[in-house]
Amino acid sequence: MDICEECGFDYEDHPTDVVVDELAALGVAYGRRLATKDSSRERDVLHYHPAPGIWSVLEYACHVRDVLLAQRERLFLALVEDRPSFAPIYRDRRAVLARYEDEDPFRLADEIAMAAGLIAWALAGLDTTAWARRCIYNFPEPAERSVEWLAQHTLHEGVHHLFDIDRILSSAPGRR
Numbered sequence: 001m002d003i004c005e006e007c008g009f010d011y012e013d014h015p016t017d018v019v020v021d022e023l024a025a026l027g028v029a030y031g032r033r034l035a036t037k038d039s040s041r042e043r044d045v046l047h048y049h050p051a052p053g054i055w056s057v058l059e060y061a062c063h064v065r066d067v068l069l070a071q072r073e074r075l076f077l078a079l080v081e082d083r084p085s086f087a088p089i090y091r092d093r094r095a096v097l098a099r100y101e102d103e104d105p106f107r108l109a110d111e112i113a114m115a116a117g118l119i120a121w122a123l124a125g126l127d128t129t130a131w132a133r134r135c136i137y138n139f140p141e142p143a144e145r146s147v148e149w150l151a152q153h154t155l156h157e158g159v160h161h162l163f164d165i166d167r168i169l170s171s172a173p174g175r176r
């Protein structure tokens with residue numbers, strides 16, 4: 001039932017023994033799309049908005065970095081508190097407050113790799129009881145979830161936005 005209609009991500013395909021390595025690998029996947037853009041034309045593509053209100057590649061990538069960091073904090077809350085309910089990250093406000101559009105793609109690639117490595121490292125130490133701990137996840141609507149689902153959903157965010165990014169890169173004007 002937990003399959004994304006847009007990107008095809010199936011939560012059941014990513015059990016605890018694989019989700020950790022897949023999360024860690026997001027750094028390489030994002031680096032390939034960000035840290036290879038060294039001409040000014042290629043950098044322009046990272047700022048391209050396919051339509052009003054749709055994020056650029058740079059903004060999607062910054063969002064993923066912040067999701068990885070926020071999910072790590074939520075993970076620790078879920079491991080300590082009983083059924084914590086998580087505060088929102090205010091994704092659209094944050095894009096402005098953290099100046100996503102002004103980020104340097106090479107530095108951002110390093111930050112995503114670090115953030116992905118940090119949550120993967122934290123998850124790699126969990127035992128069966130920890131993976132089964134419960135939390136209240138409020139997006140898209142409040143629902144009780146497990147730590148395993150939290151990890152799978154974090155991976156889905158990373159994979160889904162790679163899908164968004166590749167769609168933009170393949171449609172952007174002036175691409176190679």
Ligand SMILES: [Zn+2]
Nearest residue numbers: 004007009160
């Ligand atoms: Zn998806």
